[in-house]
Amino acid sequence: MNISAIHSLFLQCSSVSIDTRKIEVGSLFIAIKGERFDANTFAQEALDKGASYVIIDNEAYFIDARTILVGDSLSALQQLAQFHRQYLDLPIIALTGSNGKTTTKELIQVVLSQKYNTKATVGNLNNHIGVPLTLLSFTSETEIGIVEMGANHQKEIAFLCELATPNYGYITNFGKAHLEGFGGVQGVIKGKSEMYQYLQKSDGLAFVNYDDPIQFEKSMVLRHYSFSANNADADIKISSVSANPLVETRYDDIVVKSQLIGLYNGSNLCAALAIGKYFEVSNSLIKEALESYVPENNRSQLLSKGRNQIILDAYNANPSSMLVAIQNFVQLEGQNKIMILGDMFELGEESNAEHKAIVESSLINNDVNCVFVGKAFYDNRIEQSNFKFYENFDDFAKSFKGLSSDDCLILIKGSRGMALERTLDFL
Numbered sequence: 001m002n003i004s005a006i007h008s009l010f011l012q013c014s015s016v017s018i019d020t021r022k023i024e025v026g027s028l029f030i031a032i033k034g035e036r037f038d039a040n041t042f043a044q045e046a047l048d049k050g051a052s053y054v055i056i057d058n059e060a061y062f063i064d065a066r067t068i069l070v071g072d073s074l075s076a077l078q079q080l081a082q083f084h085r086q087y088l089d090l091p092i093i094a095l096t097g098s099n100g101k102t103t104t105k106e107l108i109q110v111v112l113s114q115k116y117n118t119k120a121t122v123g124n125l126n127n128h129i130g131v132p133l134t135l136l137s138f139t140s141e142t143e144i145g146i147v148e149m150g151a152n153h154q155k156e157i158a159f160l161c162e163l164a165t166p167n168y169g170y171i172t173n174f175g176k177a178h179l180e181g182f183g184g185v186q187g188v189i190k191g192k193s194e195m196y197q198y199l200q201k202s203d204g205l206a207f208v209n210y211d212d213p214i215q216f217e218k219s220m221v222l223r224h225y226s227f228s229a230n231n232a233d234a235d236i237k238i239s240s241v242s243a244n245p246l247v248e249t250r251y252d253d254i255v256v257k258s259q260l261i262g263l264y265n266g267s268n269l270c271a272a273l274a275i276g277k278y279f280e281v282s283n284s285l286i287k288e289a290l291e292s293y294v295p296e297n298n299r300s301q302l303l304s305k306g307r308n309q310i311i312l313d314a315y316n317a318n319p320s321s322m323l324v325a326i327q328n329f330v331q332l333e334g335q336n337k338i339m340i341l342g343d344m345f346e347l348g349e350e351s352n353a354e355h356k357a358i359v360e361s362s363l364i365n366n367d368v369n370c371v372f373v374g375k376a377f378y379d380n381r382i383e384q385s386n387f388k389f390y391e392n393f394d395d396f397a398k399s400f401k402g403l404s405s406d407d408c409l410i411l412i413k414g415s416r417g418m419a420l421e422r423t424l425d426f427l
Helices: 003-010 038-049 073-088 101-112 130-137 158-164 185-194 192-204 214-220 263-277 283-292 317-330 347-365 393-402 420-426
Strands: 028-030 051-057 067-069 090-097 118-120 142-147 168-171 205-209 223-228 239-243 246-251 256-259 301-303 308-313 337-342 368-373 389-391 409-412
Touching: 003 073, 003 223, 028 038, 028 073, 051 073, 051 142, 051 168, 067 118, 067 246, 073 130, 073 158, 073 223, 073 246, 090 158, 101 118, 101 142, 101 263, 130 158, 142 389, 158 185, 158 223, 168 192, 168 263, 192 205, 192 214, 205 263, 214 256, 223 263, 239 301, 246 263, 256 263, 256 283, 263 283, 263 317, 308 420, 317 337, 317 347, 337 347, 347 368, 368 393, 389 393, 393 420, 409 420
Parallel strands: 028 051, 051 067, 090 142, 090 168, 118 142, 168 205, 205 223, 308 409, 337 368, 337 409, 368 389
Antiparallel strands: 239 246, 246 256, 301 308
16 A cells, blocks of 8 residues: 555544554554564554554554555654645744754744644654654644654754755754764764755755854855844844843843743743744734743743742753753852752763763852762762762762752752652652
8 A cells, every 4th residue: 555545544544643552543553663562563452442544564463454564664654744744735844953942842832823723743752753743743724833853863854854844944052962873062063954954955944043153154055034132133133131040031022021941041932932923923922922831841940849949950961951051050049059960861972071071060159059960970079068979869869868958949950861850759
């Protein structure tokens, strides 16, 4: 069965699923093999739970006319998504970058949703499986699609762009993320810039932060629409961006008082504002949308726990995002401040040097108590009166439970694998 025929069946289905635990009645189940399982074995279960059709790539699990046998289920998912995207022919905004992708995507969505029927990537389903699933979630009622794209190797963004064929693109920044896979910072820049290369050859339009010198330089050969707080040549001129600790930005006749923590979120806020202006959303609606957005999922959240104020930014971390979080935190007002920092993953050969650099950067303010959790930080421990190092979370938890931490401002940040949000259990 060719992709066109499969697409005709897909249009009859209520949704697409690759997980039998989330099957909806009338859905299409696609059996994607994982490292530890063969989803073909769940085909019958999917039908039993109400799926209308199942796509498999192992004929041993063929059931009946509701079974679609293909050569490779993952490839079929990707081809189906690409076909569906062309079938709908709607404007798509793609975004990538080292830090802030998901937050920026959500900000763009809340702004554009004021005027358009928009649909965006759910959570961070931004890889070679997540992007196709996002594309297949778009319907004839969707007026603008927003697709987040993640990558940790060269050519991944290029591949995802070929699937989604975006009309517009935005790169949040080029930082020290996934250094192991990209082969260093220059590799990150090269990999993320694959989006610019796609937009250039397809005559797409890039949204560009003129305050980022790398974006500014690389966008000159593209059709682009820019924003800046410092460059008067930008299309959208931001009057000011500040944070103490919540981000506030001024543009034209509006002041946006967001619920986002940290100056590093300023560019995310301004990007959504600029994209809203490009798509002719009014100033008042942009202000309303951005001020209503509340971060969640351990991303830049300001929480109260007992008598403490907590900045919870424990969804993920890399050297770039860690450094700006520290710099932002130390300049905040407050007498009793504690930073709890967890190991940063996927840094490859740069891991030791980058963890050492973060420890050294934390010396900038002796009034902040610094707690470092994880083996990489522990291996770079130094003697400093306001520093404590723990090799793992359990050692940290046993020690920290007995400490007094009332009336404190606390930053919690680390890579996802550290799960530092567990700290909230004993604050």
